C-alpha cells in the first residue's frame with residue numbers, strides 16, 4: 001500500500017474581546033437572556049445602517065502585526081450572500097477582496113523541539129451569526145440574535161501542517177499571541193476560538209495536492225486530533241478503493257467518531273460577494289499603524305527569556321507561568337511587591353497548580369491578588385506562620401482572596417515560639433512514647449518524625465516543625 | 480440583445496435567491512438580466528487602465544464608533560418585527576443543517 005501524507009490548513013475564527021458588537025452599540029456580554037442584546041442593525045432591519053467599531057480594526061491589526069502579516073492599508077468590507085435563519089440580513093459583512101492582513105507566518109515548536117514555520121494566508125474581519133435553538137415541542141427553531149454582529153477575525157493558514165500535533169501547536173501559538181494582546185480569551189470549548197480543518201491526503205513525494213474537504217464543529221483539541229485521524233482514514237479508504245474524494249463541507253460528530261457531508265446540492269455555495277455599500281473604506285495611515293505597533297505587549301517568547309535572566313527561575317517554571325498571560329501578570333505583580341521571584345514562582349507552580357486542578361479552574365480564572373500572595377510570603381519569611389499553616393491560608397487566598405495578615409490574626413495561627421512552654425509539651429510526649437524513643441536510640445533516626453508529628457498535633461500546628469525537630473533531637477541525645 | 484440567459488442559469492439564480500418564478504416570470508427575468516449584462520458590456524468598452532477601482536461612491540473614509548455600549552435591552556420592540564415569537568426568540572420553521 002502506498003504511504004500517504006496528510007495536508008492540513010486551518011481557518012480559525014476568533015471572537016474579539018470588544019465590549020460592543022462590530023457594527024452597533026449592543027453589548028457582547030455572554031449569557032444574556034435571548035435577544036436582550038439586539039437592535040435594528042444586528043437583527044438586519046431594513047433601513048438600519050452599520051457603523052464600524054474602531055477597536056475591531058485595531059485588534060485585527062495587532063494580531064496581524066504579531067503574526068508577521070502585511071497590513072492592507074487601504075481595505076474595505078464585502079457582502080457574502082446566503083440564506084439561513086441565524087443570518088437576519090441574508091448576507092454576512094466580511095472581507096474578500098482586501099482583507100486587513102495578508103502574507104504572515106508564525107513559528108511553532110513541536111514536542112521533540114523541532115521548529116516549523118506555518119504560513120498565514122490572510123486575516124479578515126467579519127460578523128458572527130445568531131444562534132438557532134431547535135424546539136423539540138413545536139417543531140420549529142428559535143433564533144437568538146445576541147451573538148449576531150459579535151466581531152470575529154478569521155485567520156486562514158496556508159496548507160502547511162502535516163499532523164494533529166502540528167495543528168495543536170499552531171492553535172496554541174495563536175491562542176498565546178491573541179491572549180497576550182488581550183484581543184480574545186480564545187476558549188475553544190466556549191466557542192470564542194473555533195477551528196475549521198481543511199484536509200487532503202496525497203502519496204508521499206507527490207507535488208500535487210489531493211482534493212480537500214472542510215470539517216466544521218471542532219470544539220476541543222482532542223476533537224480536532226480525532227477528526228484529523230478519522231478524515232485521513234476516510235479519504236485514504238476512498239482512494240484505495242478507486243473512488244474519489246469530493247470537495248465538500250463535512251460536520252464532525254465527535255461522539256460517533258465520523259464526519260458527514262453538511263450541505264445538499266440545493267444549497268449551492270455561491271456567495272456572490274460584492275463591495276459592502278453601507279460601509280466606507282478604511283485607510284490605515286503609517287502613523288496609525290506605528291501607534292498600534294508601539295502598543296504591542298511583551299509576547300511570551302520575550303517574557304520567557306527575561307524571566308530566565310532577570311528572575312533566575314528555571315526554564316520549566318518560566319514556561320508554565322507564561323503559558324497564561326494572566327498568571328504571568330500575577331507573577332510579575334507579586335514579585336514587584338516582595339522581590340522574591342523564586343518563592344512566588346514556587347507558590348504558583350505547586351499550590352496554585354494543585355488547587356486549580358482540584359477546583360477545575362483555568363489560569364485565566366485565578367482571582368487572588370498579588371498583594372495578598374506577597375503578604376503571605378512575608379508572613380512565612382518573618383517566621384510568623386509555619387509552612388503548613390501557610391498552605392492552609394493560601395487556600396483561603398486562592399478561593400476568597402482574603403487578607404492573610406488579618407486572617408492569621410483572627411484565627412490565632414501565629415507560630416508558637418514559646419520555648420519553655422514547648423519543652424513541657426515535648427517532655428510529656430517523650431515519656432508517653434517510650435517505643436519511639438527506644439527505636440531512635442537503636443539507630444532508627446526516622447522514629448523522631450512520629451514524635452514531631454505528635455508535638456505538632458499537641459500545638460495545633462502552630463509550632464515551627466524545624467524548631468521542634470531540633471529540640472526533640474537535643475533532648476533525646478542528652479538522655 | 481447580445482447576452483442570452485439560459486434556462487439553467489435562470490433556474491440556478493432562482494435557487495440562490497430562493498425565488499419560485501412562473502414560466503412567464505422566468506422569460507421576463509431572462510430578458511431583464513440579458514439587457515443588464517449588455518449594459519455592463521457597454522461599460523467594459525471603456526479603457527480603465529491605470530484607474531484605481533472605486534469601492535465607494537462618497538469621498539469619505541474611516542467612519543468609526545468608539546467601543547462603548549449605547550444600546551439597552553429593547554427586546555420587546557425588536558420582537559415586534561418577528562413573524563412569530565416564542566420564549567423571547569424569533570420563531571422560524573425548523574432548520575437543521
Ligand SMILES: [Zn+2]
Pocket residue numbers: 021024025026037038039040041042043149550
Ligand atoms: Zn445591535
